[in-house]
Amino acid sequence: MDLRFGDSKPTDEERAAVDALLGPPESSWEGADRTDADLRWARGGREARGRRDLLLPGLHAVNDRVGWISEGALDYLCRRLTVPPSEAYGVATFYAMFSVRPRPATVLHVCTDLACAAAGAGALCAGIESRLGTTPGTGGTGGVSGVSVERSPCLGLCERAPAALAVRAGDPVRTAVSAPATVESAVLAATAPDAAPDEPPAVMAVPQAGDPTLTLLRRIGVADPESLDDYRAHGGYAALRRAFALGPAGVIREVTDSGLVGRGGAAFPTGRKWQATASQPDRPHHLVCNADESEPGTFKDRVIMEGDPYALVEAMTIAAYATGAHKGYLYLRGEYPRALHRMRYAIDRARARGLLGDDILGQGFAFDIEIRRGAGAYICGEETALFSSIEGYRGEPRSKPPFPVEKGLFGKPTVENNVETLVNVLPVLTMGAPAYAAIGTERSTGPKLFCVSGSVGRPGVYEVPFGATLGELLELADVRDGLRAVLLGGAAGGFVRADELGIPLTFEGTRQAGTTLGSGVVMAFDDTVPLPRLLLRIAQFFRDESCGQCVPCRVGTVRQEEALTRIVERTGAGAAGDIALLREVGSAMRDASICGLGQTAWNAVESAIDRLGAYE
CATH class of the missing domain: 1.20.1440.230 (NADH-ubiquinone oxidoreductase 51kDa subunit, iron-sulphur binding domain)
Structure with a gap:
């Protein structure tokens, strides 16, 4: 592809996709028809450069509408945003879900990562490719079915392995999930997504659903995830009201006293991060929720967003209030279509009811949330790579210092937390810091979510207090006979033997055992797995x-x-x-x-x- 502005023209469909996001171009400098005025001066360049962060949404718009990103479409998007084509090409080729080469409008992503591989993903891929007449090893092309079959990293559906996700480009884009997938169900999802079986409710991923002793998962399977009234009837927005009563400094003090640490793996004290951001004189402050859980075996954030989306909206609002942020970004995995739908709906309903916007609950506090979709890049789970992705650059990590609390998103002080960390703030405020800190152990406080998959009879997300042993967790999940090893922390974690199930599930306990807790991945493998x-x-x-x-x-x-x-x-x-x-x-x-x-x-x-x- 030519890395300079060329003569390629976008199709009407590609132009419409970009214009639907950015609005119609104002001058020929942005791609409109040339007028006499355009020969005398250039207009809109400064404003366009200020919208560089819309490059990723623009690539999504074209890819969703057409199925791939042509040279003409990329050229038009670059003109609209005054982005050098070489840089935009580097961004477009960075993400696994985009293609800069022609491909069919329907793409079937078949997971071949750890849980799915152990569940027979290799045979599933071979069967699908044979049924659709595609050529293995070529990105699924070469068949006559009009479907591209792509072997994919983890789709975050490990409790229903093996899994497949079909994406059919169009206006609107359509998706269908097949999990646990068979050759027949995956082919049906790809060729007739409207006829594919509906996804099971999020409660199916929570074997403990309905247990009144749960803290973080108590509403899943009990409250309607799309009903704001149902959420409030089950205790929703009590935490935000208490936050307004405490004030920003009081909220930070409560979170600090609770001992809450980040649940993404680094275990950094949440209160310290919030305080460091809030104390920065540089403005504005930003809030970023990292929902790009791409670690193989991780799906807890997906379950929360699908089963209790208003909890995340409320928690982000509290975090923004405490740290002085008025704009929040929810960076959501591109492979989570149902979570995307649920979060969009929840944000829209909260905004309509005065729970987001210029004057939340009449307290004079303004805050709103914007969703940004990832496009298949594990590295974007790293906070600074995530910032680069939102800003419209390749998702590459940055050197530290400066740290994000000083110079983060758009060079401004930024607090970044993942979904599980944020929703833990709700019980901290509703039950109080001392009661929350009494759960778990002295150094690892509160409840923890674990994603259990592999050789177990009841895979899913489990909530247990810190300090429970690995054996106790696997007993809840009905571990199968012949257990050989357990992978803690996902691909970036470590294995433990079947005779080491007494390891306490705490940050300090796993560290002492020479392994890591990570983000809460627990993958069991029996002796049939090579x-x-x-x-x-x-x-x-x-x-x-x-x-x-x-x-x-x-x-x-x-x-x-x-x-x-x-x-x-x-x-x-x-x-x-x-x-x-x-x-x-x-x-x-x-x-x-x-x-x-x-x-x-x-x-x-x-x-x-x-x-x-x-x-x-």
Whole structure:
């Protein structure tokens, strides 16, 4: 593709998709028909440059309408936003869900990640490709069905593995989920999405639904997720009213005293982050909710957004009030169509009822939420990469300092939390910090959500207090006989043996055991799962998801995959040399990578070698 403005013209459909987002162009400099006035002066450039952050939504608009992004469409979008085509091309090719090459309007994404691989995703893909007449290894092209089949990383449907997501471009774009997928159901979702079975309710992903002792999941399966009145009848917006009674400083003090720490894996104290942002004199302040959970095995944020969306709206409002933010961004995974629908509806209803907008509950506080969709990039779960993505750049992490609380989104002080962290603020305020801190342990307070999948009879999201053991959690999920290993923390986590189920599920307990709690992924694998191929899939995941910005990660993830491929394909002995190479490469990635992706890419493989004897 030419990386300069060229002569390619957008189709009427592509132009309509961009104009629906940006409005009609005002001059020929933006793509309108040329007039005499346009020959004398240029108009709108400064305003267009200020809308650079609409590049990602613009790419989504074209991809949703047509199914791929042509040179003409990209050229037109660049003119509208005065973005250099080379930069826009770099953004468009950064995300797995976009294509800059022609493809059918319908794309069937079939998950081949850990839980789905263990559930037979390989055979499922082969069956689908055979049924649709597509060519394996070519992005699913070559058939006569008008469907592109793409082998995808985790779709966040691990409790219903194996999973497939069909996306049919058009106005509007249509989606259909098949999970657990069979060849027949996946083909039906791709060829006739309107006839595909409806997704089961979010309550199906919560085996504990209806348990009155639950704190974070108590409304799922009890309250109608689309009814604001039902949400309020079940205690909704009591926390926001208490926040207004306490004032911003009081809210931060309550969150600090509760001991709440981030639930995304870093476990940074939430109150300290909020206080650091609130105290910054630079304005405006921003709030970002990170709902881009792309860690294989993670789906708790999806379940909350689908089953209790108003809780997230309320929690974001409280966080904004405490930190002095008047604009919030919800960065939502592109693979979550139902969560997107539920959150859009909840935000619209809250705005209509005066719970978002210029004067929330008559308190004189203004706050609103804008949803930004991701497009398939695991690295955007890192907070600074997420900021770059929202701003219209490639989702590449930034060096720290400065830290986001000082210079974050758009160079302004920003507080970033994930969905689970934010919804924990609601019980902190309704029950009080001392009562909340009494749940769990002294250093890991409150309840924790765990995503349990793999070789268990009742996969789903479980809520247990910090301090419960791994064995107790797996007993709730009905772990199967023949358990060989458990992966804690997802692909960036570590394996533990079947005889280590007494590990307490706390940040300090897992650290002492030489593993990590991460974001709450618990994947059980029995002795039918080929461990070497599972490790190879983890290495392939990190190779694909590396942003390529730093050499240790860009090269190291490739070398790791190459070594594991040699070990898997080799017959007989001789793995010692490759294992030594893996240790050297893993150490370099851990010490020298810019962000957590490269720093943790070796963790699971290392633990499998050292704790499980994977290649003995």
